Amino acid sequence: MTRVTADVTFLRGYNQALVMAVGRTARTFERATVVEATGLTPQAVSKVIARLIADGLIRPAGVRRPGIGKPAVVYELVPDSRYAIGAHVARRTLRLVLVDLAGTVHHSAISPLPRDFTPEQLLDALSVGIDTMAGIRDLQSRLTGLGIGMIGPLDHANGLVRDAHGLRHWHDVPLREIAEKHLGLPVHLDKDVTAGITAEAWRHGATFGDAALIMVESGIGGGFWLGGAAHRGAHTNAGEFGHTVVDLTGPRCVCGRHGCLEIVHHRAAEAGDIAHAARVLAVGVVNLLQTLDLAHVVLAGADLLRHPQTYLAAVTEAVGADARRADWLSTRVALSSLGADVIAAGAAIQVLDQHYGIPELAPI
């Protein structure tokens, strides 16, 4: 939840979220751990911990004997105290996952969607899937909401699907509103790639720096994590990374320009030369690094994950080979740790993040 002004209730939520962040990152922790990580006074941490225990979000988990002196109480996150469901809506499939407060994926299910499905058909599919998942455990009171990650363009702030590429019935659909009404759950809507990078950032913890998720799946998109938050751009349209020109004299792309990364990559892949396709993608990735100076690059997407090692090798090699990249310019390249679940899991995590993540201030 973003807000403009800061009052004492903001302090409460903010410092509480700091402690939760420690709890997610470390399996167990004690008061001193939090004191060191945050700079809060021990007394303040005690108060925050008491509140979190009262909410059931963390719990004592034994003691640590420091050799001499009173033993320190060890705490741990209670992963199953809160859940969220995430949905990855693609052109022909719906993937649903159940994620707990620790960011662990508990169930994952994929189901087909009708060709050119309508909003109503999606809602029905969501409804069925959610009921199944919620029924597996008794989640009633612990389910915080549904996150939906899907292809854009869309308007994240207003929960509006503007004009999903290649889906005829999706023009200016107020999906968040109608889904909340239909499902009786809080709903959060975002672009697929943005949801994906959120999953990676949440799971890696606070030390996760600026990063991008590169997704190759029908098209090529990018999700960005910059300055400790997802970057969506001025109109929730950031990430159309596939439609950046890398070959001025290249073939014409569906978007009207020539030599877009997507079409050049697609031609190579179509011709069966995956290694070449991967090298083309790698050029685009290095372009991103030059522009944004990222600490992490995460590779994902169905088409990419069919040849994971080819792509990983090509991108790693291109990043490392760039002559301008000095030793202090380190960038870690990796395959998504969540595989095909990354988008859906990220969508779920965005819901958890709204409640238990660091609250943001949106100055005026």
Next chain:
Amino acid sequence: MTRVTADVTFLRGYNQALVMAVGRTARTFERATVVEATGLTPQAVSKVIARLIADGLIRPAGVRRPGIGKPAVVYELVPDSRYAIGAHVARRTLRLVLVDLAGTVHHSAISPLPRDFTPEQLLDALSVGIDTMAGIRDLQSRLTGLGIGMIGPLDHANGLVRDAHGLRHWHDVPLREIAEKHLGLPVHLDKDVTAGITAEAWRHGATFGDAALIMVESGIGGGFWLGGAAHRGAHTNAGEFGHTVVDLTGPRCVCGRHGCLEIVHHRAAEAGDIAHAARVLAVGVVNLLQTLDLAHVVLAGADLLRHPQTYLAAVTEAVGADARRADWLSTRVALSSLGADVIAAGAAIQVLDQHYGIPELAPI
């Protein structure tokens, strides 16, 4: 100043900065203006205003009679209550500007730097220039510091120049530290383009969304303003926008890759075809928009400003012509409102921003 934990002193500084932001944006304002803009209660605004008046940062400026009822007190920023000096260090020149709290440039002076100047030579040039500027007015107590914007690579957080392109004597120079010692002023060091976009953001006020400053001057660089803050990347190396590949089969660039935006643009400009060069740059700008979805693009740099209308027209046309860009995807393209002063002014503004801008929280 970034900090991890939030306490009441953070609230104080934060809400105070909100009021200052209103004061900078609007020429005059009253209590009700701030209440509406921030959501604070009138009583809270009164307290903040009282503190700011005590510090001499704002002052009453008459009354407004609302027709009926007690007249409202009108306030205004006191621009000359604080100053900062900004330096733009280029390969052969040093530009110094004096900027007041409102972001207005009062003096601007350019002086030559020796070929392959050393840190000592720069410090001497800075020293002379600063003494001159500080002598013009009696700034002693009102001078908040010196901001330096220069070519990279550098380490913003530690004030370290790593390896400035084309300057032999600039390897791992702790410029901030030695400059503070030599000049007796707080010093802030950043990349030129990042300083530049900060100037634009500060002057446009809070409604300024995600934006980029495109600078064409010997090389091509980009400064980014994303999510309400400057984006520097993981190693203060963001902005090497000129070294993104736009032509896979293009000529070899100094950086080792083929078909970088910079070399392709340079070849066109060298051949005298500025219109073509501008169109090449425009392709790069649209690439940025696809990736980052920006609300503003600001054009700057000595080479670009020699043909301002040619570049402005080419970029505006390319942004508008992109078939994928629907009507809701509006991006404003403009020339820098500060002209050649933009980098130096931005460096100065970064100093002012540290004191009177919105404080940031850096969670763990």
Next chain:
DNA sequence: AAAAATTTAGCAACAGCGTTGCGTAATAGG
């Protein structure tokens, strides 16, 4: 000219945050 209505300003009490000072509990070692 006096009263009413309206708008703005600010004093005083309050709730809630993290901080500080200091006393208490729990352990190991002598």
Next chain:
DNA sequence: CCTATTACGCAACGCTGTTGCTAAATTTTT
């Protein structure tokens, strides 16, 4: 059994923005 050490938390405090209410300054109405 005493001491040193470590961890914990109550109570008072200073600070924030908020709330309730009164006072001040002006125009409009009577």
